[in-house]
Amino acid sequence: MxxxxxxxxxxxxxxxxxxxxxxxxxxxxxxxxxxxxxxxxxxxxxxxxxxxxxxxxxxxxxxxxxxxxxxxxxxxxxxxxxxxxxxxxxxxxxxxxxxxxxxxxxxxxxxxxxxxxxxxxxxxxxxxxxxxxxxxxxxxxxxxxxxxxxxxxxxxxxxxxxxxxxxxxxxxxxxxxxxxxxxxxxxxAEPGPGNQAVVRDLFVRFTGLGRPPGQTVEWFGLADRGDDRPGAFEDYKAIERGVPVLAVEILDELLDRTGWAKDELDVVFPPQLSGRMTQTIVKEMGLAPATREVSCVAQTGNNGNALPFLQLEQGVHELAPGSRSVLVAVESSKWIKAGLALEVLYPKG
The missing domain is CATH 3.40.47.10 (Thiolase/Chalcone synthase)
Structure with a gap:
């Protein structure tokens, strides 16, 4: 079943x-x-x-x-x-x-x-x-x-x-x-009005065994409030090297798990680090010419866990029946891969 x-x-x-x-x-x-x-x-x-x-x-x-x-x-x-x-x-x-x-x-x-x-x-x-x-x-x-x-x-x-x-x-x-x-x-579990976007696949996987954090964000309490550690630090070079590779791996795994071909994708929502990094990632993904990329980070900044929703809000309601899309996300603080596959159903009847 x-x-x-x-x-x-x-x-x-x-x-x-x-x-x-x-x-x-x-x-x-x-x-x-x-x-x-x-x-x-x-x-x-x-x-x-x-x-x-x-x-x-x-x-x-x-x-x-x-x-x-x-x-x-x-x-x-x-x-x-x-x-x-x-x-x-x-x-x-x-x-x-x-x-x-x-x-x-x-x-x-x-x-x-x-x-x-x-x-x-x-x-x-x-x-x-x-x-x-x-x-x-x-x-x-x-x-x-x-x-x-x-x-x-x-x-x-x-x-x-x-x-x-x-x-x-x-x-x-x-x-x-x-x-x-x-x-x-x-x-x-129930469809709503309009286009019916169905989750065809969704996975999240820790992949940071033995890898140093790409980003650290501290949380200071009363005991260490005077500590001179920076509140946030980013190893941007490590992220620049690692994220495009992980993004390609996520895309390939989503295609393998769904049985979709790359040229069957209508929309891709790529990882959103910065405007420049997103361009690099999309290029590494090797998308088909007809595949539309939906990005927002160049205009909104990297607002972390808001980004997938901002991307989906821009693109998902415009998807036509039968369209297939994937969203790729990478967490670089201790390296997590995540992917989402959506398919819009044809109206019943």
Missing amino acids: SAPDVYLRSVGSALPGERIDNAMLARRFGQNRLWEQWVAMFVGTSSRYLSVDLDTAEVRFSLADLGETAARAALSRAGITAQDVDVVVLGTATPDQLMPATVNLIADRLGVNNVPTYQMQSGCTGALQALDVARQLIVSGRHRTVLVMGGDVCAKHFDLSVEFGDRSPGEQINALLFGDGAGAAVLS
Whole structure:
């Protein structure tokens, strides 16, 4: 007996504040026009959205704020209410607090109660880890409708009092790459209105045995608050070498598991590190000319676990019946591979 279909009913997202382009960053950090051009050329990210005000250092949005907005959008588009939700799952690397869990704060705001809630602690594959948990709960027959969220807010890791030029390269790159945001999706055992996107495959796999972390994000408590370790550090060269290779491996595995040919793919949602890195990854994937790539990182910044939802929101509702798409995600802090395959069914009758 085959497993029941799991439908992607809807997707929603939320970005904080105004768009911050490279010129605004250059002015804030005391950099010149050449620096701005260097960011555009070598990083390839033209803008991002931040939950912290660059001028005042005031934190204006929390992950709970953004998650609630994204969740309400996803529920509305799915044509359901919070009372129809059986489970809530959140994937994030940057919860608002260690306790209470941010997923529970969002559930409370939405009016969800007396249902299981789960929070996945992970980098850029956390969104797919959350989707995988949701899918398995639906396939088991225990639950029928799951609200899945993913997002990251880096405000607590921004120290605007430190001169930008005094930071190490590993710290500087974080200020250029990252942004904030949240996304949400409704997975269900029942189809909704419009196109019926079905999850054909979804896997998540730790692949970091013996590999040094590509990124480290600290969480300081009272005992080590005065520690001089940087709050976040990135080995961008290791990521630059490793992610394209892993992305190709994920794509090949998805094709093998689904039995699809590469030239049968209508849309690919590639990993979103930066504008430049995404271009490199797509080139390594060797996609067919007719395959459409859906990326957003150059405009939104790398907002971690929000990115898969932002990509899906851009592309999935435009997919025609019979179309096939895959989403590839890589978590480089301790190396996790994740992939999602979607197929849009033809309307019944």
